[in-house]
Amino acid sequence: MLIVFTTADLYPQVQSIVDSIPRLNELVTVKDMLDQKPEPSAYHLIVRSKSGIVQPIDWFNVLPPYLLPEAIDFNADHLLGLLFAKLGNYENAYDYFQGNQVLLNDIDIINCLQNGIPVDTQRLTTALGEFEEYRFCHNSAILHHYAATEGSFDTDKTRYFYREALNSAPDGEHYAFTARQYAIFLTDCGELLQAEHLLEDAIKTALSDDAIMEMKAVLCGVWMKKLVVPYDTALLATLKNTLWEVLQHYQQQGRPTEEALLLVDAAQVANYAESFAESLGYITRAVDILRKVDMPELLAQAQYRRGILLYTWAKKDSPQFFRGALEAFQEALKVFSRDETPEVFADIQQYLGVIYAEIPDEVKKKSIWAGISAGSFQQALLYYTTADHPYEYAMVCNNYANALTKYPAAVHSDNLEKALFYYTEALAVRTAADWPLERAVTLLNYVETSWFLNLEGKNGSDRSLFDQMVEHAQEALVLTNDPAIIKEAKAQLDKLAELRVALELV
Secondary structure: OEEEEEOOOOHHHHHHHHHOOOOHHHOEEEEEOOOOOOOOOOOEEEEEOOOEEEOOOOOOOOOOOOOOOOOEOOOHHHHHHHHHHHOOOHHHHHHHOOOOHHHHHHHHHHHHHHOOOOOOHHHOOOOOOHHHHHHHHHHHHHHHHHOOOOOOOOHHHHHHHHHHHHHHOOOHHHHHHHHHHHHHHHHHOOOHHHHHHHHHHHHHHOOOHHHHHHHHHHHHHHHHHHOOOOOOHHHHHHHHHHHHHHHHHHHHHOOHHHHHHHHHHHHHHHHHOOOHHHHHHHHHHHHHHHHHOOOHHHHHHHHHHHHHHHHHHHHOOOHHHHHHHHHHHHHHOOOOOOOOOHHHHHHHHHHHHHHHHHOOOOHHHHHHHHHHHHHHHHHHHHHOOOOOOHHHHHHHHHHHHHHHOOOOOOOOOOHHHHHHHHHHHHHHHOOOOOOHHHHHHHHHHHHHHHOOOOOOOOOOOOHHHHHHHHHHHHHHHHHOOOHHHHHHHHHHHHHHHHHHHHOOOO
8 A cells, every 4th residue: 555654734635635535545554753653665655744755766676677767846736746656647747737747758668668568768858966967877787688689789888877976976875776786787687796795885885774685686686696515604694594583574574475485595505505494484484474365476476486496305205296287387387378378397307307207106107107207307398498598408318217226117118218318418518627526427427327238249248338337337437526426437437347358358
């Protein structure tokens, strides 16, 4: 609900303006500023006799981060126009702003930003004054960042206007408001260190706890992207503590959607730290919240993350969690369809391929699961091709080959021969130069699977397959310093040496 905060002397006039439109008072509440403190939300407006209509900085992120003039003259048209705009009724809002072309233009730009419509930066206007200079630079940066077409997006101009806005910010709170958006831009560009430093600087200048917490929320996003295997335990601990701090802040403010999104991140961090029970608790809370607030797309995203968590847990010698992962992924697929979100759909399909191959069940159902597993991998490979997604293609091929070794014996095909084919497909992409660790894993998978084929052959030995196994194990041994890979490669070479003697191969 929209709330207009005002002083006791203006309260009757403001209430009268709201009451003048039938049923508007069902959506808009007028309150005395002495009775309740306005929140930093674009759904709150402040009306004072001297400053007119003021929009608090929107730290709740409910509308696009576009700045209106610092103070707007208080009259019925301006107030009603702003209220209708915030209710999403732009047609009525435009009528009320016919006498103020600057506000009409600003409100139309916000409408475009909300609906993903490109905006020409030439539409921006400016006036004399410190705040207007800052507002122009900030809004220019926002339009370059969020409202440019694919062909007109200019990284340098976006960066320039963000920096100019920071330099001209009238106070620490507005500096932080611009810094938040600039940090998001830098993060999207992969400039994580710059984004981190900017946010840490903005935290020092921010004037309110709301600003500080929003800086920390974005900072958590930067740290999430900085995490790489092997995970930095100190960074994981810092990230976990900061997420919890922001989470408590959102709970106090009654912001369930933001709380749920943070819980999803907290679950992922706990998963990285292999605190699976803690992670499951976070993601389950997120799913429950998103069900209550009726956010199907965000709920599907949470179910997707829940599926990955349970899948990871199942792969850590806890196969009983495969069924929970399967249910979570199936829920996610109700939103992430092949036509609307092909990349997420393909990713889920490759997870399902593994799950159907490894899920514990009675023997007579294994053949059914194997068929569904193969179909899932084939669905994934329709999207992940060598040309467009080489890394993912190799990953799916490797996982499909692993699954084939677990399928029941097939009447009309040799699953092991097919597995070697898909390992070879993966190796064609996983070169020693580009992905040495992944290549070493696939090489050893190839060797392990080859043991189940007939190495003796019709003439006493299949020399070509044996030589291929030795070659793969030797290559894996020198590709990486990973101790587990080295240990496995040496073990395979020892076994092959024993087989060489047993079969009298020279």
